[in-house]
Amino acid sequence: MSTNDPAPAPARTAAESTPTWPDPPRPGLPNILTVVLDDTGWSDFGCYGSEINTPTIDALAADGLRFTNFHVNPMCSPTRASLFTGRNNHRLGMRFIADTDTGFTNSRGRIDPDVPLLPDLLRPHGYGSYQVGKWHLAPGHEITPAGPYDNWPLRKGFDRFYGFMGGATDQLSPELFEDHHPAAITQSPDYHLSADLADRAISYLREHRVYRSGSPFYLNLALGATHAPLQAPRAYIERYLETFTKGWDRTRIDRLRRQTEAGLVPEGTELTERNPGVVPWDELTGDQQTLYAHLQAVYAGFLEHADAQLGRVVAALRDWDELDNTVVMVLSDNGASREGGPQGAVDVNAPYNGISQTVEQELSRLDRLGGPEGPAHYPEGWATASNTPFRLYKQYTDLGGVRVPLIVHWPRGITDRGGIRDRFAHAIDLAPTLLDIVGATFDEERFDGRSIAAVLGDAGAPAPRTTQYFEMLGHRALWHEGWKAVTTHVPGTSYEDDVWRLYDTRRDFSECHDLAAGQPRRLAGLRAIWEEEAARHGVFPLDDRPLKQLLALRTGQGMHGAARVRLEAGAAHVPAPTRITGSNRSMRATALLRRTADGVLLAGGTAAGGYVLYLKDDHLVFEHHLLGDHVVCSTPGTLPPGTRSVGFRLRCRDDRSAQVTLEAEGAPLAHAEIPTTAGRLSGYGLDVGRDTQSQVSAAYTGEYPLPGDALVHIDLDFTGPQDIEDIADTLEAVE
Numbered sequence: 001m002s003t004n005d006p007a008p009a010p011a012r013t014a015a016e017s018t019p020t021w022p023d024p025p026r027p028g029l030p031n032i033l034t035v036v037l038d039d040t041g042w043s044d045f046g047c048y049g050s051e052i053n054t055p056t057i058d059a060l061a062a063d064g065l066r067f068t069n070f071h072v073n074p075m076c077s078p079t080r081a082s083l084f085t086g087r088n089n090h091r092l093g094m095r096f097i098a099d100t101d102t103g104f105t106n107s108r109g110r111i112d113p114d115v116p117l118l119p120d121l122l123r124p125h126g127y128g129s130y131q132v133g134k135w136h137l138a139p140g141h142e143i144t145p146a147g148p149y150d151n152w153p154l155r156k157g158f159d160r161f162y163g164f165m166g167g168a169t170d171q172l173s174p175e176l177f178e179d180h181h182p183a184a185i186t187q188s189p190d191y192h193l194s195a196d197l198a199d200r201a202i203s204y205l206r207e208h209r210v211y212r213s214g215s216p217f218y219l220n221l222a223l224g225a226t227h228a229p230l231q232a233p234r235a236y237i238e239r240y241l242e243t244f245t246k247g248w249d250r251t252r253i254d255r256l257r258r259q260t261e262a263g264l265v266p267e268g269t270e271l272t273e274r275n276p277g278v279v280p281w282d283e284l285t286g287d288q289q290t291l292y293a294h295l296q297a298v299y300a301g302f303l304e305h306a307d308a309q310l311g312r313v314v315a316a317l318r319d320w321d322e323l324d325n326t327v328v329m330v331l332s333d334n335g336a337s338r339e340g341g342p343q344g345a346v347d348v349n350a351p352y353n354g355i356s357q358t359v360e361q362e363l364s365r366l367d368r369l370g371g372p373e374g375p376a377h378y379p380e381g382w383a384t385a386s387n388t389p390f391r392l393y394k395q396y397t398d399l400g401g402v403r404v405p406l407i408v409h410w411p412r413g414i415t416d417r418g419g420i421r422d423r424f425a426h427a428i429d430l431a432p433t434l435l436d437i438v439g440a441t442f443d444e445e446r447f448d449g450r451s452i453a454a455v456l457g458d459a460g461a462p463a464p465r466t467t468q469y470f471e472m473l474g475h476r477a478l479w480h481e482g483w484k485a486v487t488t489h490v491p492g493t494s495y496e497d498d499v500w501r502l503y504d505t506r507r508d509f510s511e512c513h514d515l516a517a518g519q520p521r522r523l524a525g526l527r528a529i530w531e532e533e534a535a536r537h538g539v540f541p542l543d544d545r546p547l548k549q550l551l552a553l554r555t556g557q558g559m560h561g562a563a564r565v566r567l568e569a570g571a572a573h574v575p576a577p578t579r580i581t582g583s584n585r586s587m588r589a590t591a592l593l594r595r596t597a598d599g600v601l602l603a604g605g606t607a608a609g610g611y612v613l614y615l616k617d618d619h620l621v622f623e624h625h626l627l628g629d630h631v632v633c634s635t636p637g638t639l640p641p642g643t644r645s646v647g648f649r650l651r652c653r654d655d656r657s658a659q660v661t662l663e664a665e666g667a668p669l670a671h672a673e674i675p676t677t678a679g680r681l682s683g684y685g686l687d688v689g690r691d692t693q694s695q696v697s698a699a700y701t702g703e704y705p706l707p708g709d710a711l712v713h714i715d716l717d718f719t720g721p722q723d724i725e726d727i728a729d730t731l732e733a734v735e
Contacts, residue, residue: 025126025215031326032218032434038227041336041386048405049259051243052300056311057330064409065419068264072334072427074394074401074472077136079333079427084117086431086447090538099140106538109139110151118431119157125438126215130204133163133197133222141558145572149180162200166577171224171231172372173606173693175575175684182573193224198309202316225306229348229375236301237370244296247281248381255388263420269509272391278381287359295344295378298370324411332404336386338393340377347627348377349609353678372607372694389510397470397477397486399511414456423455423463469533474544478530482506485526491544563718567688569711574686581686582679583611586719590647592712596639599706602714603691605681610696613648620662622648623697624674633660633672652677688714
């Protein structure tokens with residue numbers, strides 16, 4: 001008897017009773033693999049017109065479908081929330097990134113706890129669900145080894161999790177978690193996060209096949225690529241060192257030509273004007289062109305390397321005879337990012353901390369590109385090229401922010417191999433589509449999206465919806481029955497003064513020709529619909545306050561609101577999102593010892609940037625490393641016998657410099673000047689008693705652990721105020 005049937009009342013004995021068992025999963029249910037890239041523009045895949053080699057993705061497209069009218073939200077957390085729930089991000093409490101709780105229901109920095117995610121919706125059908133890679137759906141102050149875990153993947157329906165919790169991480173020295181605890185990476189000269197994530201994805205699926213044979217799986221593979229920091233094996237970078245010397249203007253022209261030839265865009269599609277502030281390539285100096293072409297080569301190598309790692313996952317599915325019955329969806333979470341600024345950087349920690357570097361300084365470090373000391377970012381001119389042929393970038397509601405590639409591969413369900421689909425679709429449509437494919441019974445009214453399963457089978461099938469609103473940071477847009485109204489908002493100005501543009505998207509694919517002046521009544525009608533949709537989906541109140549003001553609302557949350565943090569010997573890794581791991585805040589670190597011994601007391605960051613306090617040969621040493629500046633402060637003599645208290649005092653100045661003083665038993669022993677401090681030294685947090693990642697100092701090898709019985713605890717006393725503006729600027733740049 002099945003448990004789907006009403007169970008009879010139990011009799012007195014087992015012999016007189018009828019047993020029941022759950023139904024096994026229905027045979028033939030498809031597996032599901034969603035692959036989410038980060039900050040990858042609409043034109044960056046080879047099959048969407050790019051010069052970048054993406055053979056795995058191109059092969060999936062050639063054997064599946066490419067969507068040319070697929071949309072997302074303009075930032076990562078909102079898109080990921082919509083993908084998992086089928087609902088618009090404002091309704092979910094994820095108006096913006098997962099680090100901002102404004103006190104309003106549309107921006108809690110997490111998904112509403114009453115809303116089920118796709119793993120929970122698939123579970124009744126026997127699916128095992130696995131999250132590998134980026135999450136970024138939990139508030140920053142909850143990202144600690146002790147949680148709270150309410151907004152972590154396992155509490156949101158996934159069976160296993162391996163990846164990073166925040167918006168970005170170093171690809172060579174990432175800050176990773178497995179399930180609910182920090183994860184150590186295998187120290188290897190050729191380590192790269194994309195490869196590690198592919199390894200873990202294959203491992204989870206292999207274990208699923210062995211231990212849950214006959215049950216389908218859902219894997220969300222969320223790569224760190226191509227969000228900065230841009231890092232890739234040198235061989236991948238060198239393939240592109242000459243490719244982009246032609247510049248971003250020529251690249252846009254070439255990509256649009258290839259898009260037209262491939263039938264991705266209608267004949268006659270035009271390029272939008274160059275984005276504001278982007279200098280024509282021919283007007284740059286030779287040094288600028290050299291630097292910028294190299295930075296784009298890192299991006300291209302990063303994407304090709306990520307494609308190769310996805311290729312290993314696809315190959316495993318093929319070897320297991322699972323690929324034909326796996327629905328594979330490949331997409332980006334938003335358009336390409338302008339966060340590298342006009343110049344980009346060899347070391348992204350410069351723009352992420354608001355630190356200016358000259359072109360000459362950058363050129364002197366080209367040999368470090370893509371490595372531990374070269375976590376790069378490209379200039380915004382290349383983001384313009386990534387979003388060819390569209391206007392603007394991530395964070396905006398113009399197409400450069402919200403239209404991304406979508407490839408769907410499913411040999412058992414798609415007969416139009418290599419087909420193109422031009423129907424409007426959005427991230428909120430994917431969860432209903434997958435449930436529809438699975439044959440799940442669900443109430444459409446629970447979702448804002450609608451299934452596009454019919455479109456997969458028939459290019460002529462109508463789009464299931466006629467209307468979609470967009471909003472981000474006050475920028476607004478509405479698509480309705482092929483017409484688009486959009487406005488770019490200037491923070492601090494009246495929303496009523498915003499200038500709206502109007503496009504007929506059926507005849508103007510790239511939204512080049514503004515028809516607002518000639519059709520004011522149509523524009524007014526679309527604006528009225530936007531107001532109705534915004535009210536229905538919880539968009540109000542509109543909020544264009546600078547991020548620094550929003551952060552000021554929550555300064556008391558988590559560790560970064562504490563005046564003192566005590567880190568006991570053996571303490572777990574302190575993640576970077578706690579925001580106590582930088583050097584830009586005056587503080588005093590005091591280690592209570594049982595005895596002196598060689599080893600690391602406190603280490604923050606990596607070889608890309610960080611600080612470390614350690615004991616060696618009875619000398620106390622502090623080192624600080626950032627953007628090529630390396631400061632070493634050491635006690636002139638050995639510590640007196642019986643010393644039980646050592647540490648350092650950091651006094652930060654308004655110009656971002658600082659003085660560090662080494663102390664023993666509270667007495668000053670040595671001083672040094674740090675030219676530049678930063679809140680984000682490398683994106684990697686703090687460790688007590690060892691240096692766990694690519695080491696900050698070359699004075700020792702490996703983790704250089706302090707003996708377990710030597711340390712009692714370390715107190716971090718923050719003596720200076722939090723620089724909310726600095727924190728906000730860093731978060732805004734990174735996310």
